[in-house]
Amino acid sequence: MRVLLIISGGIAAYKSLELIRGLRRHGAQVRPILTKGGAQFVTPLSVSALAQEKVYDDLFSLTDESEIGHIRLARETDLVVVAPATADILAKMANGIADDLATTALLATDRPILVAPAMNSRMWAQASTMRNMELLKANGVMTVGPAHGELAEGEIGIGRMAEPADILAAIEAALGGPLTGVRALVTSGPTHEPIDPVRYIANRSSGKQGHAIAGACARLGAAVTLVSGPSNEADPPGVETVHVETARDMLDACLQALPVDVAICAAAVSDWRPAEAETQKIKKGRRTNATSPNLELVENPDILATLGARENDRPRLVIGFAAETDDVVAYAAAKLASKGCDWILANDVSPHTGTFGGDDNKVHLISRTADAPRIEEWPEASKVEVAARLAERIAETLGSAA
Numbered sequence: 431m432r433v434l435l436i437i438s439g440g441i442a443a444y445k446s447l448e449l450i451r452g453l454r455r456h457g458a459q460v461r462p463i464l465t466k467g468g469a470q471f472v473t474p475l476s477v478s479a480l481a482q483e484k485v486y487d488d489l490f491s492l493t494d495e496s497e498i499g500h501i502r503l504a505r506e507t508d509l510v511v512v513a514p515a516t517a518d519i520l521a522k523m524a525n526g527i528a529d530d531l532a533t534t535a536l537l538a539t540d541r542p543i544l545v546a547p548a549m550n551s552r553m554w555a556q557a558s559t560m561r562n563m564e565l566l567k568a569n570g571v572m573t574v575g576p577a578h579g580e581l582a583e584g585e586i587g588i589g590r591m592a593e594p595a596d597i598l599a600a601i602e603a604a605l606g607g608p609l610t611g612v613r614a615l616v617t618s619g620p621t622h623e624p625i626d627p628v629r630y631i632a633n634r635s636s637g638k639q640g641h642a643i644a645g646a647c648a649r650l651g652a653a654v655t656l657v658s659g660p661s662n663e664a665d666p667p668g669v670e671t672v673h674v675e676t677a678r679d680m681l682d683a684c685l686q687a688l689p690v691d692v693a694i695c696a697a698a699v700s701d702w703r704p705a706e707a708e709t710q711k712i713k714k715g716r717r718t719n720a721t722s723p724n725l726e727l728v729e730n731p732d733i734l735a736t737l738g739a740r741e742n743d744r745p746r747l748v749i750g751f752a753a754e755t756d757d758v759v760a761y762a763a764a765k766l767a768s769k770g771c772d773w774i775l776a777n778d779v780s781p782h783t784g785t786f787g788g789d790d791n792k793v794h795l796i797s798r799t800a801d802a803p804r805i806e807e808w809p810e811a812s813k814v815e816v817a818a819r820l821a822e823r824i825a826e827t828l829g830s831a832a
């Protein structure tokens with residue numbers, strides 16, 4: 431992968447050094463262009479040391495015989511990334527202004543462009559910046575961020591450059607991967623089933639595994655819809671995230687997302703909900719005979735089983751999780767059949783494993799075959815690693831079935 435990285439003048443330029451490091455770790459060739467403004471924040475020496483490439487900063491030195499011309503510089507790459515992208519460079523790009531090497535390369539390139547805007551929140555919200563962003567998007571320029579958070583001047587708002595890891599994810603997705611063209615649906619997190627306006631039934635699911643799977647599929651190029659119950663996890667970059675509360679809302683959002691090629695149900699959906707959610711808070715002393723309320727529960731729809739049983743738009747691959755505390759593999763294999771899915775990832779959620787809410791997971795992948803289910807033990811790994819392995823396995827399977 432070859433990236434032409436344009437660093438323009440913003441305080442976030444220091445984060446671009448980490449981006450270069452991340453890109454190099456991924457085996458990318460990084461050719462850096464440092465604008466005059468960018469050079470106020472990071473030195474050409476640190477940029478070239480990390481990129482292990484010459485830093486380009488002057489349009490006219492490129493006409494030198496010994497140098498690569500600016501047209502070649504703009505085209506001998508798979509992607510052009512502008513990070514940080516200031517309001518100024520975005521305005522020039524939107525209007526076709528080419529008055530230095532960076533903007534000339536941007537005008538001359540025939541490669542996809544990804545920008546990571548970074549500026550003060552007022553500059554970002556300004557009508558002119560918004561208009562420029564609309565123009566750029568309409569011209570096919572991809573964006574990542576800006577994020578909400580603390581800005582250089584100590585203000586809080588939208589304008590921070592996306593974190594290097596998020597830019598890296600956007601770069602990988604922009605360059606396409608083995609899941610390019612694949613539509614994926616992922617459920618994640620718990621559901622909240624209201625008892626009254628202030629109380630609900632929930633479980634300990636954090637959403638870490640499901641969110642990691644959505645992110646991993648997007649990184650391999652899939653168009654991902656993540657339907658998430660209440661979770662503290664951030665929306666993964668490059669993923670369309672739909673936030674829901676209850677199992678019934680989660681089912682509706684999943685059906686809305688169809689058709690998809692693959693569905694991965696990682697949510698810990700509440701199996702039951704109160705038959706009737708009270709519209710007012712249930713008060714202790716006010717019940718007719720002042721006894722404790724009896725919660726009547728009814729079963730929730732099973733989202734995984736519903737997706738597995740769709741007639742005309744069943745995803746080609748339906749994947750569930752089985753959270754068990756004992757006889758993990760046997761119970762999970764039974765679920766494979768009862769829920770009509772193709773694969774089940776079985777995990778032990780006994781309290782001693784720390785799986786619920788924790789960062790690691792130990793799973794068995796159980797897949798349906800013509801004979802007995804095939805069981806594969808995966809080594810204990812972080813939820814992010816499990817997600818990456820699953821996404822790759824999905825890519826292999828859908829690729830070979832295509």
Ligand code: CTP
Pocket residue numbers: 617677695696697698699700701730731732733734735749750751752753754765769
């Ligand atoms: N699941 C779902 N909808 C439900 C219940 C579960 O989509 N109403 C999905 C989960 O996302 C998971 C799989 O079904 O992929 C298995 O969930 P699990 O909680 O292990 O199984 P249950 O069906 O709830 O069965 P039990 O609690 O009896 O083990």
